[in-house]
Amino acid sequence: MxxxxxxxxxxxxxxxxxxxxxxxxxxxxxxxxxxxxxxxxxxxxxxxxxxxxxxxxxxxxxxxxxxxxxxxxxxxxxxxxxxxxxxxxxxxxxxxxxxxxxxSIGVNLFFELNKYLSKLMKAYETYDVKMEEIHHTQKKDAPSGTAITLAEQILENIQTKKGWVNHPSNNHQELEIISVRTDPAPGIHKIKYTSDIDDIEIIHTAHNRxxxxxxxxxxxxxxxxxxxxxxxxxxxxx
Structure with a gap:
């Protein structure tokens, strides 16, 4: 080809x-x-x-x-x-x-895992959900396209969240995405559900391109x- x-x-x-x-x-x-x-x-x-x-x-x-x-x-x-x-x-x-x-094949499997987890978590409103994405300093956009995809999947299921923001937020209706730019970092995406009792977290870490x-x-x-x-x-x- x-x-x-x-x-x-x-x-x-x-x-x-x-x-x-x-x-x-x-x-x-x-x-x-x-x-x-x-x-x-x-x-x-x-x-x-x-x-x-x-x-x-x-x-x-x-x-x-x-x-x-x-x-x-x-x-x-x-x-x-x-x-x-x-x-x-x-x-x-x-x-x-x-x-x-x-x-990334791994990230696309992570997308499916994220959708499934958010469907499970929608019944448990005692958990809050936040995101973090870490990339190299040459990445031009923030949040990453991958983070936006993950956020949109969460918003489809977690009805208490009305939209995402790219900064720290104390508004329970906002899905917080924190973007970090540091070298070297091909890409890390973290999704964390937090309650007073425990945390549930899924992470995808790319080791290279x-x-x-x-x-x-x-x-x-x-x-x-x-x-x-x-x-x-x-x-x-x-």
Whole structure:
């Protein structure tokens, strides 16, 4: 399979290493220094594009991939205010996209665990729930896209919480997310239910970027030849 890497930072390089191990070819690498090379002609050399950039460029990059008729795996976060627009363009162009806030297989299992735990806990209002996420200092968005996904899952079930905030809060209706930026830290997400009697806590700790990169390559293998919009739940058959 021929892959275009839109974004060739630390994550892009990790994805390239895994892709080559799987026998794929990287036919295009787009960085901040060669954006002019992201043309329809160059994109069409690829079977799939993998897009890991930032919130300021992700939506435009996705549009270009759809214009080229190339399915895309998107791991950029912080751009979901444009989700409806991008989804409609993808469907109108009869293209395909996998979007996930996190491509780690472990994190996606953690998502399922978080949903199940929040369903159990909704009957026990004596517990309060709070979150913390820790990432490296180069991470541009806070809270992380993964933390937002986890928070939204909790809000679906814990009816006493009306929304999340990214700061300490004494308001019982707010789900507190504390964001910490320190090096080195590929990613830690903590969810803690606290009562006067005890605590219940689940934690996911990433040791490196290999899990994220491997999941992105798995998603690229999944989406080749497909049409529509998919998630890692589809990729993993969860």
């Amino acid at each position: 021929n892959i275009a890497l839109v974004g060739y930072g630390k994550m892009g390089k990790a994805i390239e290493e895994i892709a080559l191990q799987h026998g794929h070819q990287v036919v295009l690498k787009i960085t901040i220094d060669n954006t002019e090379d992201m043309t329809i002609e160059n994109l069409q050399k690829a079977d799939v594009a993998i897009e890991f950039t930032g919130p300021e460029s992700a939506a435009d990059n996705l549009r270009k991939c759809f214009d080229a008729g190339v399915p895309v795996v998107c791991g950029s976060t912080g751009w979901l205010d444009k989700w409806d627009e991008i989804k409609n363009i993808c469907l109108a162009k009869n293209s395909a996209m996998v979007y996930a806030s996190n491509y 290999i899990g994220f990169a491997g999941g992105a390559v798995k998603a690229a293998e999944f989406i080749k030849g497909k049409k529509g919009i998919f998630s890692m739940k589809d990729v993993l058959g969860l």
